[in-house]
Amino acid sequence: MKIRKGLVIALTVxxxxxxxxxxxxxxTESASASCEKADLATIENGVLTIATGEPAYYPWVIDDAPxxxxxxxxxxxxxxxxxxxxSKDEVKWVRTTFDSAVTPGExxxxxxxxxxxxTEERKAAVDFSSPYYTAPxxxxxxxxxxxxxxxxxxxxxxxxxxxxxxxxxLDAIExxxxxxxxxxxxxxxxxxxxxxxxxxxxxVDLPTAFYLSGVEVENGIIVGQLPSSGSGDQFGLLLxxxxxxxxxxxxxxxxxxxxxxxxxxxxxWLATNTGSPVLKP
Numbered sequence: 001m002k003i004r005k006g007l008v009i010a011l012t013v014x015x016x017x018x019x020x021x022x023x024x025x026x027x028t029e030s031a032s033a034s035c036e037k038a039d040l041a042t043i044e045n046g047v048l049t050i051a052t053g054e055p056a057y058y059p060w061v062i063d064d065a066p067x068x069x070x071x072x073x074x075x076x077x078x079x080x081x082x083x084x085x086x087s088k089d090e091v092k093w094v095r096t097t098f099d100s101a102v103t104p105g106e107x108x109x110x111x112x113x114x115x116x117x118x119t120e121e122r123k124a125a126v127d128f129s130s131p132y133y134t135a136p137x138x139x140x141x142x143x144x145x146x147x148x149x150x151x152x153x154x155x156x157x158x159x160x161x162x163x164x165x166x167x168x169x170l171d172a173i174e175x176x177x178x179x180x181x182x183x184x185x186x187x188x189x190x191x192x193x194x195x196x197x198x199x200x201x202x203x204v205d206l207p208t209a210f211y212l213s214g215v216e217v218e219n220g221i222i223v224g225q226l227p228s229s230g231s232g233d234q235f236g237l238l239l240x241x242x243x244x245x246x247x248x249x250x251x252x253x254x255x256x257x258x259x260x261x262x263x264x265x266x267x268x269w270l271a272t273n274t275g276s277p278v279l280k281p
Contacts, residue, residue: 035248037085042110042245048086050077051109054095059210059269060115066093072269073113076132079261080111080237083252101238102126111237111249115207118236127246128236130253132262135233137172137226138209138276140194141201143219150223152280153177162190162199169203172226176281191216205233206276224279 043049052073055064062070069078069088081091094109101112104125111129118128139161141147147159153176162182163169173181182199184190190202194217204212206225213220237253239246256262270276 035084035251040084040245040248043108044092047090047092048081048084049092049094049108049110050081051094051096051101051107051112051114052077053098053114056095056114067091072133072265073115075265075269076256076262077113079256079265080249080252083255084248104241107240110243110245111239113235113237115235116238118234126241127239127243129239129246129250130257131234131236132253132257133235133266133270134228135205135207135235136228136278137169137176137203138206139201139203139223139226139279140209140212140217141221141223142194142217143221145197145200145221147200147223148221150279151277156279159200160198161201161203162193163203164190169205173203176226187212206270207233209276222276224277227278227281 040048050066052061052066056066056071056073057064058071060071060073062068062074066074066077069075078088078091081088096107096109096112096114098114098116101107101114102116102122102125113132116122116128118131122128139147139156147156150156150159156177156179159179160182161173161177161179162184163173164186165183170181170183173179181203182190182193184193187202187204187208190199190204191212193199194202201223202212203226206222209222213222237249239249253262
């Protein structure tokens with residue numbers, strides 16, 4: 001139950017607060033040189049200081065031990081560190097609250113990751129890297145439902161699915177799955193309908209699905225994720241406003257995205273290990 005309890009707190013905090021490579025004006029050579037490890041203006045010379053939550057939770061960090069590299073965000077952090085030239089023993093972990101991280105001011109980290117959604121309001125106070133995760137849509141149901149174990153769109157053609165009005169979840173049911181949706185005023189009303197078995201499944205973003213299936217819905221399950229449509233809540237690495245590292249950290253995120261490292265990490269920690277496989281179109 002440790003995993004479930006932690007997940008509740010992590011997602012509750014995240015939702016409560018809302019949830020570029022080097023300058024194009026620089027020459028290729030100078031941009032590359034400025035992102036060399038020896039030239040990076042980290043807060044501690046020769047060390048990359050990375051922050052996460054206190055505590056940090058599954059599936060983002062396993063057993064509250066980011067130094068293990070186990071968990072989605074722990075693995076992303078080390079992949080970015082490697083791209084910047086830092087070995088694992090040159091990474092130092094610190095802890096912060098979500099609230100303190102998104103407020104203006106100097107920080108005790110080089111970058112922080114704990115599911116920070118990139119928003120225009122936050123960008124006025126802090127810097128963000130390129131996004132490392134776009135939350136897809138997922139279907140929440142319960143054990144014993146008619147859609148438990150379904151793995152493809154075809155197997156869901158007779159399912160009764162619901163979503164909150166005006167959401168990308170509602171769009172996903174209608175456009176990706178091609179189904180007529182049950183529409184609710186909000187997710188709470190949808191959860192109530194699911195508990196009363198008035199619908200077979202509720203479509204929400206994946207982080208919300210983790211929470212609902214683990215806490216709100218008795219014997220809750222995530223049937224699966226919908227394939228990414230390129231839109232959704234985007235998470236970025238958070239840095240001090242105007243940090244000299246922002247462009248290089250973004251470049252590192254772009255690099256692990258381009259070479260497939262990020263996709264592999266995502267598949268390991270946010271598909272297989274969380275019991276939320278991607279449904280087949």
